[in-house]
Amino acid sequence: MSKIENLPTHNDSLLRFMTCGSVDDGKSTLIGRLLFDTKTILADTLTQITRTSEKRGLEAVDLSLLTDGLQAEREQGITIDVAYRYFSTGTRKYIIADAPGHEQYTRNMVTAASTANLAIILIDARKGVLTQTRRHSFLAHLVGIPHIVVAVNKMDLVDYDQTIYDKICSDYLKFATEIGLQRDGHDISFIPMSALNGDMLVDRGDAMPWYTGETMLEKLEAAPPAHSERAEQFRFPVQFVCRPHASDNPELHDFRGFMGRIESGDIAIGDSVSVLPSGLSSKVKAIQIGEEQLQSATTEQSITLLLEDEIDTSRGDMIVKTGQSPEPVKQIEAMLCWLSETPLSTARTYIVRHTTRESKAKVGTISYKVDVNTLDQLPADGLAMNDIARISFKLAQPLMVDSYITNRATGAFILIDESTNNTVGAGMIV
Amino acid sequence: MTTLTKRTLSHLDWLESEAIYILREVAGQCSNPVLLFSGGKDSLCILRLAEKAFRPGRFPFPLMHIDTGHNYKEVVDFRDQRAEELGERLIVRSVEDSMKRGSVVLKTPDEPRNKHQSVTLLEAIEEFGFDCCIGGARRDEEKARAKERIMSFRDEFGQWDPKNQRPELWNLYNARSHKGENIRAFPISNWTEMDVWQYIEREKLELPSIYFAHQRDVVMRGGAIFPVNVPLANGDVINQPKPNEQVINMQVRFRTVGDITCTAPVLSDADTTEKIVIETATTTITERGATRLDDQTSDASMELRKKEGYF
Numbered sequence: 001m002s003k004i005e006n007l008p009t010h011n012d013s014l015l016r017f018m019t020c021g022s023v024d025d026g027k028s029t030l031i032g033r034l035l036f037d038t039k040t041i042l043a044d045t046l047t048q049i050t051r052t053s054e055k056r057g058l059e060a061v062d063l064s065l066l067t068d069g070l071q072a073e074r075e076q077g078i079t080i081d082v083a084y085r086y087f088s089t090g091t092r093k094y095i096i097a098d099a100p101g102h103e104q105y106t107r108n109m110v111t112a113a114s115t116a117n118l119a120i121i122l123i124d125a126r127k128g129v130l131t132q133t134r135r136h137s138f139l140a141h142l143v144g145i146p147h148i149v150v151a152v153n154k155m156d157l158v159d160y161d162q163t164i165y166d167k168i169c170s171d172y173l174k175f176a177t178e179i180g181l182q183r184d185g186h187d188i189s190f191i192p193m194s195a196l197n198g199d200m201l202v203d204r205g206d207a208m209p210w211y212t213g214e215t216m217l218e219k220l221e222a223a224p225p226a227h228s229e230r231a232e233q234f235r236f237p238v239q240f241v242c243r244p245h246a247s248d249n250p251e252l253h254d255f256r257g258f259m260g261r262i263e264s265g266d267i268a269i270g271d272s273v274s275v276l277p278s279g280l281s282s283k284v285k286a287i288q289i290g291e292e293q294l295q296s297a298t299t300e301q302s303i304t305l306l307l308e309d310e311i312d313t314s315r316g317d318m319i320v321k322t323g324q325s326p327e328p329v330k331q332i333e334a335m336l337c338w339l340s341e342t343p344l345s346t347a348r349t350y351i352v353r354h355t356t357r358e359s360k361a362k363v364g365t366i367s368y369k370v371d372v373n374t375l376d377q378l379p380a381d382g383l384a385m386n387d388i389a390r391i392s393f394k395l396a397q398p399l400m401v402d403s404y405i406t407n408r409a410t411g412a413f414i415l416i417d418e419s420t421n422n423t424v425g426a427g428m429i430v
Numbered sequence: 431m432t433t434l435t436k437r438t439l440s441h442l443d444w445l446e447s448e449a450i451y452i453l454r455e456v457a458g459q460c461s462n463p464v465l466l467f468s469g470g471k472d473s474l475c476i477l478r479l480a481e482k483a484f485r486p487g488r489f490p491f492p493l494m495h496i497d498t499g500h501n502y503k504e505v506v507d508f509r510d511q512r513a514e515e516l517g518e519r520l521i522v523r524s525v526e527d528s529m530k531r532g533s534v535v536l537k538t539p540d541e542p543r544n545k546h547q548s549v550t551l552l553e554a555i556e557e558f559g560f561d562c563c564i565g566g567a568r569r570d571e572e573k574a575r576a577k578e579r580i581m582s583f584r585d586e587f588g589q590w591d592p593k594n595q596r597p598e599l600w601n602l603y604n605a606r607s608h609k610g611e612n613i614r615a616f617p618i619s620n621w622t623e624m625d626v627w628q629y630i631e632r633e634k635l636e637l638p639s640i641y642f643a644h645q646r647d648v649v650m651r652g653g654a655i656f657p658v659n660v661p662l663a664n665g666d667v668i669n670q671p672k673p674n675e676q677v678i679n680m681q682v683r684f685r686t687v688g689d690i691t692c693t694a695p696v697l698s699d700a701d702t703t704e705k706i707v708i709e710t711a712t713t714t715i716t717e718r719g720a721t722r723l724d725d726q727t728s729d730a731s732m733e734l735r736k737k738e739g740y741f
C-alpha cells in the first residue's frame with residue numbers, strides 16, 4: 001500500500017508549467033489524470049469525486065471533477081481565474097498554472113504563462129488545429145515560454161488513427177513556422193494522447209504502439225527547470241538594504257547588505273560589479289543567505305551581497321557585472337496586455353513597476369493591437385480588457401531594462417493604476 | 431544566450447528563495463507590516479525564512495499572535511520561547527479581550543473561537559495601523575484556495591473579494607494599499623504539506639511537542655478523534671467528554687494545531703520529523719484511505735478555520 005519509492009527527496013528539481021485548452025478539450029481530465037496517476041490525490045478527495053461520479057451515473061470516476069471548482073464558477077458566470085495546483089513524482093515537484101482558455105480570458109492566459117517554463121497546448125483530435133489553438137500558441141510564444149508540448153487528445157475518439165495525428169502535427173508545424181514559434185532555445189513537440197483512458201500521460205497504454213516518443217510525464221520530467229534557462233548576464237535588483245548599525249554587535253556597525261534575488265546569471269566573491277543607475281563600481285566582498293556564507297550564487301537564489309566599497313545603494317537599484325550593464329532608458333517600447341475592466345486612458349499617468357523599481361509613465365503611441373485569433377495587426381487609439389498591443393511609454397525615472405526575448409525578468413513590467421492601486425497592464429519590452 | 435548546464439536549485443531551495451523574495455517585497459513595499467505567528471509548523475517555517483531574509487538585521491516587522499485562549503499550552507509556551515530566542519517583538523492580542531469589550535459575542539460559552547479571531551485581528555490591525563499581515567496559508571490546502579494571490583488585497587472591512595483581486599504576473603507583486611486597506615501576504619503559497627515537513631526536516635526546526643506522536647485521552651466524536659480533558663495555561667480544563675462518550679487513551683499527533691475545541695489529532699506513531707515525512711508521503715499516495723478518515727476530518731476542520739478565521 002505504501003510506495004516509499006515515491007518519497008520526494010530534498011534534491012528534487014522544480015518545473016512550472018501551464019495547460020492551455022478549454023474544458024471541452026479534456027484539460028480538466030488531463031490535470032486530474034496527472035494528479036491521480038502520480039498519486040497526489042488524497043483519499044478524501046477521491047472518495048468525494050467517486051461519490052459524485054456515481055451520483056451522476058458515470059461508469060468510471062470522472063477525474064475532471066478534481067478541478068470542478070473552476071467549472072462551477074463558469075456555470076455561474078463568476079470571474080474565472082488562474083488556479084495553481086501541485087504534484088510531485090519523487091524526482092520533481094510541479095506547479096501547474098491552470099488557465100481557462102476561452103477567448104475572453106487572454107489576461108488569465110498571460111498571467112499563467114508569465115511564470116511557466118513549459119506549456120501544454122491541447123488539441124481535440126476530432127477537430128484539429130483551431131482558432132483557439134493559434135491563440136494559445138501565440139500567447140505562449142508572446143510570453144516567452146521556451147517549451148511547447150502539443151497534446152493531441154481524445155485519440156480514443158478517432159480510433160487511435162496515426163494518420164489523423166500526423167496530419168494535425170504537420171498542420172500545427174506549418175502554422176508555427178508562419179508565426180515564428182520556433183526560434184533559438186525554443187522547441188515544440190507532440191504527443192498523441194487519451195487523457196480519459198490515461199494513454200501516454202503517465203502510462204503508455206497499449207492503444208498506440210505506433211507512437212514511440214516520450215509520454216507526457218517523461219517530457220515533463222526531462223524539461224529543464226526555468227532558472228537553468230535564464231539569460232547569462234548577471235542581474236540583481238536590490239529589494240532591501242540591511243544596515244543593522246544599531247545592533248549590540250560592534251562588528252555589524254559597518255554592515256551594509258544588499259538583499260535581493262538573482263534574476264539571471266551567476267555571481268562569485270571577487271567579481272567586479274556596477275550599481276545602476278549611478279554606474280559606480282566595486283567588487284563583491286561576500287555572499288550570504290541569512291548568516292550562511294557562500295562562495296558563489298546562481299539564478300533565482302535570494303541572497304545578500306556585500307561590496308568592498310561603500311556605495312550609496314537603495315531599493316530599486318540594480319547590481320550588474322561591470323561591462324554587462326543594460327542602458328538606463330527613459331522611454332520603452334513594449335507588447336502590452338491590458339488586464340483591467342477600466343480601459344487604458346492615454347491622458348493618464350500610470351506607474352510602471354519593473355523589477356523592484358517604479359516610475360511614473362505616460363503612454364506615447366499605440367502602434368497597433370493584435371487580433372489574437374487572426375494575428376492581424378489593427379489600428380488602435382485605446383485598449384480594453386484582454387487587448388494586446390504594441391505601445392510606447394515615456395518614463396519619469398530611468399529603468400534598467402533588457403528586451404523580454406533576452407531576459408524574461410528584466411524585460412517584464414506591470415502597470416499600476418495609482419487611483420485604485422490595481423494592476424492594470426502586463427508589459428514585455430521589445 | 432542560455433546554457434543548460436548551470437547548477438540546479440532543488441525544489442526546497444527554490445521554494446525557500448521565493449519565500450525570502452516575497453518577505454523582502456513586503457518589507458520593501460509596505461510601511462508597517464506584521465508577521466502572524468501562532469507557534470504552529472507553517473509559521474515556524476516562515477520564521478526561519480525571515481531569518482534567512484533579514485539576518486544579521488532584525489526583522490522589519492513584529493510578530494503577532496491572535497490568541498483564542500483555547501490554545502494548547504505546549505504551543506503557547508513554544509511561541510513565547512521562540513520569539514525570545516529570536517529577540518523579536520511579539521504582540522499577543524486575545525479574543526477574550528474582544529469578548530470583554532463586547533466586539534465578540536459567543537452564542538454558547540464553549541463554541542469554537544476560531545471564527546472570532548478575525549474580529550480581534552481587525553481590531554489589532556487598526557490599533558497598530560498595520561498595512562500588511564504576513565501569514566502561512568498555502569494554496570494546496572483546499573480547492574478554493576488554489577486561486578489565492580500571494581499578495582491578497584483586503585478592503586477596509588478586512589473582506590476578501592474574489593472578484594476584486596489583482597492579477598499577479600512574473601514575480602512583480604503589487605502590495606500597494608490605501609489607508610485602512612490591508613494586504614495579506616503568503617510567502618509559502620506554493621508549498622505543499624509535504625514541502626513544509628521536508629523543510630522542517632532539512633532545517634532541523636524545532637516544533638511544539640504535540641506535532642509528534644504522544645499518548646492522549648480522546649473520544650470518538652462525529653467520526654473524528656476528539657481530544658478531551660485538555661489543560662489550559664490558566665489552569666482550566668476544557669473539552670469535557672459527554673456522559674455517553676468513552677474516553678480512550680490513544681497514540682496520536684496533530685497535523686495542524688489551532689483552537690483546542692476544533693482541531694482533531696490523527697492516529698500516528700510518528701515521533702520524529704523523519705517519520706512524519708514518510709507518513710505524509712504514504713498518506714498522500716494511499717489510494718483508498720479508509721483508515722485515514724480521521725485525517726480527512728482534521729483537514730476539513732483546518733480548512734474551516736482558515737476560511738472563517740484568520741485568513
